[in-house]
Amino acid sequence: MLAEIRQLRRLLNRLIVPRSLFWRSLLIIVVPLLILQIILTFVFYNRHWDTVTRWLAFGVAGEVAMLAEMIENAPDATERQALIEHASRNTDLTITLVPGGRLEDAVAAADINPNVGHIDNKILESFAERLHYPFAVDLETEDPDRATVFVQIAPGLLEVVVARKRLTSTTAWLLFSWMVGGSVVLSAISIYFLRLQVRPIRQLAKAADSFGKGRDVGDFRLRGAAEIRQAAHAFNLMRHRILRHISQRTEMLAAVSHDLRTPLTRMKLELELMGTGDDPVLAGLKQDVEEMSKLVEVYLDFARGEGRESVEPTDLGPILESMRQRAERSGATLEIMLDRPIVMPLRPTAFHRCLSNLVDNACRYGRWIGISVRQKEDMVEIAVEDDGPGIPEAWREKVLEPFVRLDEKAGEGTGLGLTIARDVVLAHGGDLKLSRSRKGGLKAILRMPG
Template identity: 45%
Template sequence: MIHPGAWLKRLAPQGLLARSLLIIVTPLIVVQLVSTFIFYTSHWDTIAKRLAQGLAGDVGGVIEMMRAFPDPESQLRVMRIAANKMDLDIRFHAGGILPNVPPPKTLGIMEASLYDALGERVQRPFMVDFTSFEREVPIRVQLSDGLLEVFVPRKRLFSSTTYIFVLWMIGTSMLLLGIAIVFMRNQVRSVRKLATAADRFGRGLEVPNFKPEGAIEVRQAAHAFNVMRERLKRQIQQRTEMLAGVSHDLRTPLTRMKLQLAMLGEIEGRADLEEDVHEMERMVEGYLAFARGEGSEAPEPAELGALVEEVAGRFRREGRELDVHVESRITLALRSHALARALSNLIGNAFRYGGHVWVRVVRLDDAVEVIVDDDGPGIPADKREQVFKPFLRLEGSRNIATGGVGLGLTIARDIARGHGGEVVLEDSPLGGLRARLRLPA
């Protein structure tokens, strides 16, 4: 059973503009409904009764005057007065008999009010025809000596305030809604610009000419974003400069050690010492590459398939079996050197544990994926997130040849996230591990 709150959340619009308009329109519609209900139950009902009573009083007065002055000349004078002063067209049919027709079963507010008023003021058998004529309503009253027929203009029974009220409600509502849409679009535009700027900065792209605008709260958020961006830039610059010094300081003693080993000549244990030095160099390069994060490279349009083929070519030249399939030509804003390093890490990790590797580039609706499959033993599902931690190796030894430094997947995910994407690990249909690198299209 779906909870009512979840059901309402599904029906509610997702966009800020739509939700803001819903907040404005909902009370407006409620006010309109309440106003309409009050109008039709009080004002319109009162107007209908008063119009019906006025008309019934005129008809009853005409009947009483005709009874008081029964001579033909006086009755004609009464009819002329009714036509000129009361807007009533009266015709008398001597000896006429009212048709025996029952009143309609369903009546509106005006019809019911007129029936009640005629029954109270006339106190004689009568019949009202609301359907035969478009502009007039015939009222037939049975008198003792004949049938009195009164033709009443419909405007005496209906008030134009009803239509004016409805048009006023609709017109003002549309006007207010239009003004609300214009103002809300301007407010939402500033929020969208801030979201776009944050997304571009999160992907490592430049955000030129971004300035705070909109409401005070949005301006505060935009100002905080600018301050955060400048701080991050300074931190990256300071880190890069620091790492350049660290790289120089670490490489200098290693170079000196290599020279000393070369000058020692052939002595016992020299090969082991050289291997240790080379291992230290590889470790230092790996640590520096991880800390540097390739953050200094600017994104430029590049063809992803060509980049994948270039990386695959390096492994083929080493004699590795690698199948590459690119579905279509895909051009994205990429840090080509950084992404090539991420792809090399993923493919190299697959070759480290598998004998054959398959690489596919797939275009989706809102993203592009590079899928790397291998036929190795894979990684248990409960440990797939752990392998992205720096320096963590599932392989127990510290031998770089068998397990690496433990930074390959970490660097690959860091580079992917720098592009606004992600790297996830799954079971491969080929029996090994699948690494899925997703980039926004």
């Protein structure tokens, strides 16, 4: 039960709470504003507007009741007309007396709708409270600014036309428009300033992502709030430290390369001058020196990584064709599955070394190699598979570590081929995984940003 509740809560969070900082910040501003608008609207419509409407309509209903009573008590028609003219001059009511008129006929002729809204119902309640004569109120006349009150009295039917503003407040929609308009303006200003604050965060994330993929973007310009500037400053310091570390490592490896290659070259030359003949000792020494030279070269390739090579748009087609030629020289068949030309940002030499290591490893253990390339949105997936014996699932992560070998087949191996390949892929911002191929061998899957 608790697990279901947690799952439902996570689902609601995904559906309701936005993922981006911009929309979350906007919600922090907009939601309280909407709540305030709802509260104000509720208070105004159900309290203030109802009260104002009640007292306005109550006053008009009192005037109509007093007028109806005076006209009904007038001794003759002349007196009644004098009262009507006097009331019309001193009020803004338009008063008409229809002798012998009937309320039912007036209601039928005016086609008064009995279903009225909340505010109109408050008006009718006020008239019913003050006016003790049979009456009807037409609130939907042809003139929207007017309303007509029909009152049945003894001399006939009294028709009173009153301005709508005397029955209810007409400034409610003006207040509502100001509320909505003000909210829209404030929201627009909030969105503008939020974009100014979120933009540096997005740019910093983009710079960090590019730098993580091996693309140097230079120092990030400090902008935005103090916290964002602090994060940008930390990013710049981290970038300088990483670049300094890479530079120091490259310089150290250049010195190591020089120090190791020089004595090895001298040893090779001396062994050649001594000649081999049938001396098994010299032959063994010569083989050991050759293996040491290869080991030093492979190790330096692994430690050096991509060096200072820059990223540039590279067509995969020529690189894959060179892999076909490489496999054919080793006596293997390489099949390329590439639907269309793909150009992606690469360090060509480093990526060529990565694929070479994978193809050489496949040639060492199999006779068929397949390379398939698929593009999925902003990622490119490259699969290199063979028909060899493969690698047990328990060892697939272990063999990616340096100097790890499953057996001693092809003794010139050093256990760094897959490690160098993964190092190159990671430096491009991708990942390398091992699995089982469709022919039972090893399948290396490279997922890299396109």
